[in-house]
Amino acid sequence: MTRSTTILPVAAMFALALIAWKAIVVIGGLPVFILPPPEVVGERFVRAWTDGTIPPHFGATLQEVLLGFVVGAGLALVIGYGLARSALVERLLSPYLVAAQATPILALAPLLALWFGAGLLSKVVICALIVFFPVAVATMVGVRSVDAGLLELGRSLRATRRQIVTTLEVPAALPSILGGMRVGVTLAVVGAIVGEWAGASQGLGVLVNLARGSLFDIPLMFATLLTIALLGIVLYGLVVLTERRLVGPR
Amino acid sequence: MSGHLVIRDVAVDFPRPGGRLEVLEGIDLEVQPGEVVALIGPNGSGKSTLLRVAAGLLAPNRGTVELDGRRILQPDPAIGLVFQEPRLLPWRTVAANVAYPLELAGWPRPRREARVAELLELIGLTGWAEVRPSQLSGGIRQRAALARALALEPRVLLLDEPFSALDALTRERLNLELLELWGRTGTSIVVVTHSIQEAIFLADRVAVLASRPGRIVANLRVALPRPRSLDALDAAAVSPLAAEIRHRLGELAA
Numbered sequence: 001m002t003r004s005t006t007i008l009p010v011a012a013m014f015a016l017a018l019i020a021w022k023a024i025v026v027i028g029g030l031p032v033f034i035l036p037p038p039e040v041v042g043e044r045f046v047r048a049w050t051d052g053t054i055p056p057h058f059g060a061t062l063q064e065v066l067l068g069f070v071v072g073a074g075l076a077l078v079i080g081y082g083l084a085r086s087a088l089v090e091r092l093l094s095p096y097l098v099a100a101q102a103t104p105i106l107a108l109a110p111l112l113a114l115w116f117g118a119g120l121l122s123k124v125v126i127c128a129l130i131v132f133f134p135v136a137v138a139t140m141v142g143v144r145s146v147d148a149g150l151l152e153l154g155r156s157l158r159a160t161r162r163q164i165v166t167t168l169e170v171p172a173a174l175p176s177i178l179g180g181m182r183v184g185v186t187l188a189v190v191g192a193i194v195g196e197w198a199g200a201s202q203g204l205g206v207l208v209n210l211a212r213g214s215l216f217d218i219p220l221m222f223a224t225l226l227t228i229a230l231l232g233i234v235l236y237g238l239v240v241l242t243e244r245r246l247v248g249p250r
Numbered sequence: 251m252s253g254h255l256v257i258r259d260v261a262v263d264f265p266r267p268g269g270r271l272e273v274l275e276g277i278d279l280e281v282q283p284g285e286v287v288a289l290i291g292p293n294g295s296g297k298s299t300l301l302r303v304a305a306g307l308l309a310p311n312r313g314t315v316e317l318d319g320r321r322i323l324q325p326d327p328a329i330g331l332v333f334q335e336p337r338l339l340p341w342r343t344v345a346a347n348v349a350y351p352l353e354l355a356g357w358p359r360p361r362r363e364a365r366v367a368e369l370l371e372l373i374g375l376t377g378w379a380e381v382r383p384s385q386l387s388g389g390i391r392q393r394a395a396l397a398r399a400l401a402l403e404p405r406v407l408l409l410d411e412p413f414s415a416l417d418a419l420t421r422e423r424l425n426l427e428l429l430e431l432w433g434r435t436g437t438s439i440v441v442v443t444h445s446i447q448e449a450i451f452l453a454d455r456v457a458v459l460a461s462r463p464g465r466i467v468a469n470l471r472v473a474l475p476r477p478r479s480l481d482a483l484d485a486a487a488v489s490p491l492a493a494e495i496r497h498r499l500g501e502l503a504a
Contacts, residue, residue: 153337156307156325157351167354171341248341 036219044219045226053207053220054227060202062231064120064192068127069185069235073135075128076184077177080139081169090140101133105191109198123195123203130191131184138180142173178243185235189228204228252318253328253405253438255281255304260313262299263463272463273299277313279457279466281406286432286439288449288456290495296464297442301410304440305331317406327355330404330437334411336391338383344394345370345379351401365401372431373397389420396428400435407432409441413448422480425451429478446495450474451483456491458498468498 018038024030025037032040048054079097082089109126116122146169154164196205204224211221262274274296281287289297302308304315306325315322317329338347345366352362370376373393383391392412399407412428413421425448432439443449449456450472458468472491474482482488 147337149333149335149337150339152307153331153333154354156305156331157354158325158327159354163354167350168339171339 033216033218036222040219041222041226044217045223048220048223054204054224057202057204057207057224058227058231060200061189061192061196061204061228064123064127064195064203065185065188065231065235067120068124068191069131069188071124072128072131072188073181073184076132076135076180077139079132080136080177081143083136083140084143097133097136100129105130105194109194113195113198118199118201122198123192123200126195126198127188127191130187134183134187135177135180138176138183139173142176143169145176146172175243175247178239178247182236182239182243185239186232189232189235193228204231252283253281253436254283254318255279255406255438255440256314256316257300257304258314258316260300260303260310260315261463262296262303262308262310274303274310275463275465277464277466281438281440283405284436284438285455286441286453288453289440289442289459290444290446290449290456290499291459291464292461292499294464295459295461297459298410300459300464301331301408301440301442305329305408307331327402328405330399330402330407332392332395332399332407332409332412334414336383336388336395338391338394338398340383343380343382344375344386344390347383347394348375348397348401351398355402369397369401372400372434373427387420388416389424392416392424393427396431400431400437403435404437406438406440409439411442411444414444421448426480428452429476433477446492446499447483449495450488450491451478451480456495458495467501468495470494 021038025035028035036044079093083093105126108129112125112129113122116125150168150172151164154168159167192203193205193208196203197209200206204227207224208221208228211217211224257277257279260274260277261272263270263272265271277300279287279300289300291297299308303310304322306315306322306329309323317326322329338344339350342350348369349362349366352365357365366379367376370379373396375390375393375397378386378390378394383394386394392415396412409428413424416424428439429452439452441449441452443452453472456468456470456472457466458470459465460467470491473487474485
């Protein structure tokens with residue numbers, strides 16, 4: 001499909017969603033503090049960004065998300081590789097990994113905030129924890145998917161351990177790893193917001209609470225939610241772009 | 251350029267529940283420099299296992315492999331290997347696949363590129379250099395695998411049913427090309443095959459293997475002049491030889 005033929009339906013879908021939103025407000029006769037109409041949210045969004053309400057909170061959240069993603073995904077690559085290559089490592093670690101994943105992050109966040117304080121560190125830990133699982137599993141699956149025939153070829157060509165990793169295992173596992181990172185990066189946003197709810201002075205999660213509570217500025221709350229959603233979309237898009245660059249046609 | 255391969259008293263067995271499975275027993279095989287030897291035998295005769303031992307990929311339980319007087323205990327650059335499947339790296343182009351052994355061996359880029367160009371020219375793949383394996387036919391893929399196996403100028407080439415997955419016509423053409431390559435590079439060749447015709451067409455000597463345990467039961471000379479064309483298979487000498495091979499294989503089945 002060409003660019004213009006994809007843009008048109010996408011724009012139409014967006015317009016349709018806005019019309020539906022507006023229709024619900026008008027037909028339902030909903031007051032602004034329940035569901036503000038799209039044009040009010042749009043205007044508040046622009047104003048909150050230009051008058052400096054959102055930017056510092058946005059910066060704080062972005063920092064937590066990026067640091068947490070890098071730490072979580074980095075650890076996940078190493079551990080995921082170990083899980084794929086050693087049955088012992090898998091047997092020893094997987095119960096704890098699954099347990100950590102099965103415990104809702106919402107329930108863990110207050111504890112982590114208690115241990116690591118109300119600053120940046122506790123959010124990075126929460127983000128890293130939530131990013132870790134999908135990336136580790138994707139790495140494990142990806143590394144295991146390397147064709148045994150290719151590994152034998154590598155051996156017949158006297159590839160070193162390091163060459164096996166860089167020329168066979170990593171390229172073969174890359175599509176799977178980046179698939180895990182797509183999931184991970186959106187979860188990192190969730191992690192940051194949850195972490196901020198458990199105790200913070202700055203961040204988009206804090207702003208949502210402020211707007212709903214002491215400020216009672218519901219359009220601002222919606223503008224903040226919109227910012228959070230856009231952050232997730234942009235980060236996801238960046239991973240997809242990286243994927244296109246690195247993986248290419250096969 | 252030599253390529254004198256001597257396999258002496260090689261035995262391989264694998265553990266299995268309640269004992270050991272004898273895969274190869276007392277294999278002796280000598281390949282003279284520049285000679286082409288075909289290994290033919292039923293499934294389970296350990297042909298592929300023997301090739302792995304010769305390639306240094308599998309340590310035998312007993313016996314030795316020597317190439318030009320040197321013990322082969324692990325994979326060696328003097329031995330080129332072609333598998334039944336092309337085993338190309340799907341994310342690399344043909345040229346990058348052919349360059350792979352050179353890259354692993356640490357050749358600097360300019361030298362690598364020159365060698366790859368030379369190999370693609372030799373195999374007739376120059377037009378396919380920048381294409382990925384998924385876009386190629388089976389025949390082209392296996393040619394690329396052959397080019398890769400020749401990259402480090404091996405003295406002996408081991409081929410494990412290299413063209414068995416291809417259609418009959420492509421297979422004939424690739425066999426012809428293999429002989430041409432052999433004429434130009436002068437490597438010794440050991441080729442595993444299921445086809446009597448293919449064995450006779452390619453080889454100076456055909457070794458017939460029996461199964462369980464795998465052992466060589468006949469060693470038959472192919473008295474066909476070289477260079478050979480596909481018509482060579484119509485020569486008078488061929489049918490008695492083919493009959494002899496079939497007879498030996500038939501005895502095994504009985």
